[in-house]
Amino acid sequence: MKPAPTAATPAATSTAAPAPAGSPARDVAAAAPALALGDDALVLSHRLGEWAGHAPVLEEEVALANIALDLLGQARVLLSLVGDEDELAYLREERSFRNCQLVEQPNGDFAHTIARQLYFSTYQELLYGQLAVGDGPLAPLAAKAVKEVAYHRDHAEQWTLRLGDGTQESHERIQRGLDALWRFTGELFEPVTGLDLDLTALHDDWITRIASVLTRATLTVPQGASRGAWTAGAGRQGLHTESFGRMLAEMQHLHRSHPGATW
Amino acid sequence: MTTIAPDAESLAVLEAGFDAAVAADERIEPRDWMPDAYRASLVRQIAQHAHSEIIGMQPEANWITRAPSLRRKAILMAKVQDEAGHGLYLYSAAETLGVGRDELLGKLHSGRQKYSSIFNYPTLTWADVGAIGWLVDGAAITNQVPLCRCSYGPYARAMVRVCKEESFHQRQGYELLLALSRGTDAQHAMAQDAVDRWWWPSLMMFGPPDDESAHSARSMAWKIKRHSNDELRQRFVDICVPQAESLGLTLPDPDLTWDEQRGHWNFGPIDWDEFREVLKGNGPCNEQRINQRRRAHEDGAWVRDAAAAYAAKHGEGNR
Numbered sequence: 001m002k003p004a005p006t007a008a009t010p011a012a013t014s015t016a017a018p019a020p021a022g023s024p025a026r027d028v029a030a031a032a033p034a035l036a037l038g039d040d041a042l043v044l045s046h047r048l049g050e051w052a053g054h055a056p057v058l059e060e061e062v063a064l065a066n067i068a069l070d071l072l073g074q075a076r077v078l079l080s081l082v083g084d085e086d087e088l089a090y091l092r093e094e095r096s097f098r099n100c101q102l103v104e105q106p107n108g109d110f111a112h113t114i115a116r117q118l119y120f121s122t123y124q125e126l127l128y129g130q131l132a133v134g135d136g137p138l139a140p141l142a143a144k145a146v147k148e149v150a151y152h153r154d155h156a157e158q159w160t161l162r163l164g165d166g167t168q169e170s171h172e173r174i175q176r177g178l179d180a181l182w183r184f185t186g187e188l189f190e191p192v193t194g195l196d197l198d199l200t201a202l203h204d205d206w207i208t209r210i211a212s213v214l215t216r217a218t219l220t221v222p223q224g225a226s227r228g229a230w231t232a233g234a235g236r237q238g239l240h241t242e243s244f245g246r247m248l249a250e251m252q253h254l255h256r257s258h259p260g261a262t263w
Numbered sequence: 264m265t266t267i268a269p270d271a272e273s274l275a276v277l278e279a280g281f282d283a284a285v286a287a288d289e290r291i292e293p294r295d296w297m298p299d300a301y302r303a304s305l306v307r308q309i310a311q312h313a314h315s316e317i318i319g320m321q322p323e324a325n326w327i328t329r330a331p332s333l334r335r336k337a338i339l340m341a342k343v344q345d346e347a348g349h350g351l352y353l354y355s356a357a358e359t360l361g362v363g364r365d366e367l368l369g370k371l372h373s374g375r376q377k378y379s380s381i382f383n384y385p386t387l388t389w390a391d392v393g394a395i396g397w398l399v400d401g402a403a404i405t406n407q408v409p410l411c412r413c414s415y416g417p418y419a420r421a422m423v424r425v426c427k428e429e430s431f432h433q434r435q436g437y438e439l440l441l442a443l444s445r446g447t448d449a450q451h452a453m454a455q456d457a458v459d460r461w462w463w464p465s466l467m468m469f470g471p472p473d474d475e476s477a478h479s480a481r482s483m484a485w486k487i488k489r490h491s492n493d494e495l496r497q498r499f500v501d502i503c504v505p506q507a508e509s510l511g512l513t514l515p516d517p518d519l520t521w522d523e524q525r526g527h528w529n530f531g532p533i534d535w536d537e538f539r540e541v542l543k544g545n546g547p548c549n550e551q552r553i554n555q556r557r558r559a560h561e562d563g564a565w566v567r568d569a570a571a572a573y574a575a576k577h578g579e580g581n582r
């Protein structure tokens with residue numbers, strides 16, 4: 001088996017992941033944030049890919065695949081800023097992934113998936129919006145991706161409205177999804193190493209937007225804790241939830257079964 | 264769809280007009296008069312085609328979460344998404360003949376309409392994704408390119424869009440197999456095993472031999488179909504033999520020989536018993552495929568209900 005790339009070694013204290021030896025010159029300053037945001041996109045893309053062949057209507061087969069493909073495209077650009085995309089995706093252990101816990105949450109029913117998508121794409125649109133206007137190394141990617149993400153957010157909003165203000169059953173299901181995932185939303189507003197963000201503005205805008213959609217959808221903004229009580233941290237520190245290991249086992253097994261092979 | 268039945272005389276005029284249009288290679292459009300049997304035959308064929316696109320997503324979706332590189336994963340996701348899109352075009356084409364998607368899905372789920380039997384075979388290794396692209400999409404293209412000239416306009420136009428994407432599907436499958444064939448010994452063996460398993464079922468995709476094909480002759484007269492099953496099958500074999508050689512893989516048929524006189528490859532007998540058994544429901548995955556389809560549909564019922572309720576409340580036509 002190939003050694004895990006340097007960027008992948010768990011290092012809670014490191015500020016920026018070094019570029020692996022032998023790879024073309026990479027922007028070291030961009031590596032840590034690119035890893036976090038790249039892992040977000042990679043993992044959520046994977047979860048959405050699990051819907052293929054199971055969506056409630058044919059139009060959603062197309063829409064969910066579209067979103068998954070956009071995210072995978074973003075992940076590949078971001079991970080390539082850090083090192084070899086496949087080494088990073090397939091050869092890191094669970095504790096080396098830097099994605100937030102929200103994106104790794106299992107799909108659940110369609111409402112649960114839409115709730116996850118609403119929380120995340122609203123965050124991602126605001127985040128990329130901030131990065132796009134800066135002059136940091138992620139600005140070009142963010143400028144392109146923010147347009148894609150605006151569509152993802154719109155898709156999630158439209159479905160939140162339909163489910164919230166549809167039938168009694170759909171209303172209950174989407175509210176359950178929103179409530180269950182609420183405790184993973186606080187992590188989105190933790191500082192990300194190497195990213196110069198206005199986190200207060202990010203959080204305020206996010207809450208405003210989410211509250212506005214939920215109100216229009218006749219839903220309520222969840223009241224519980226927005227983060228789990230665990231001082232060890234969360235996804236950005238490489239601490240994940242139990243289902244994530246299984247997800248990685250499935251994702252990585254074929255690649256790892258053929259060390260050194262090209263595909 | 265019910266119109267006042269024309270009397271015998273005007274019916275004869277309508278039929279003559281229809282026959283003349285078909286003979287002149289003109290397109291029949293939804294508003295044109297057409298014989299009931301022509302309409303029924305098209306509905307049957309387009310529905311079966313649409314169902315095949317959406318059931319066909321399953322064997323490949325089986326590998327999305329295990330794709331061994333991010334590049335391959337993106338290609339596979341895009342391909343499976345295309346198949347969903349093909350399903351959409353085709354259900355729309357069927358709608359122009361007066362049958363809605365819900366009705367057709369109901370018939371698929373209850374087993375009254377069929378999908379291509381090829382999707383009742385399992386995808387056991389990653390190489391199967393390549394073999395499906397190369398052979399199954401390849402056979403589909405051979406079948407579908409002539410359908411771009413089908414006498415029914417909406418079906419022909421749907422096929423033009425579909426065929427463009429199918430050629431990308433076929434190429435990615437070929438390229439995937441080539442990478443495996445030239446890779447490690449284990450990868451090469453994986454590719455050979457997949458081709459061994461998919462070759463014969465893909466030849467069966469062209470349907471029974473011409474003398475046993477129930478619908479062929481009439482479909483050809485109506486120019487829904489342009490070539491016979493056996494002609495298309497031969498064309499496919501002739502394309503595949505040199506491609507297999509370039510791939511460095513062998514086709515599992517000891518009788519494959521070049522026939523100088525015919526200018527075609529001869530091939531061995533097809534196991535039509537297996538074909539009939541799989542068609543009857545006794546293939547390795549018939550139950551699994553239809554059950555997954557039904558489950559997705561049933562699990563999604565509350566979502567569709569919600570969309571309909573929302574649209575009714577807010578006057579939105581969107582689903």
Ligand SMILES: [Fe+2]
Pocket residue numbers: 316345346349425429
């Ligand atoms: Fe297709």
Ligand SMILES: [Fe+2]
Pocket residue numbers: 346400428429432
């Ligand atoms: Fe295809």
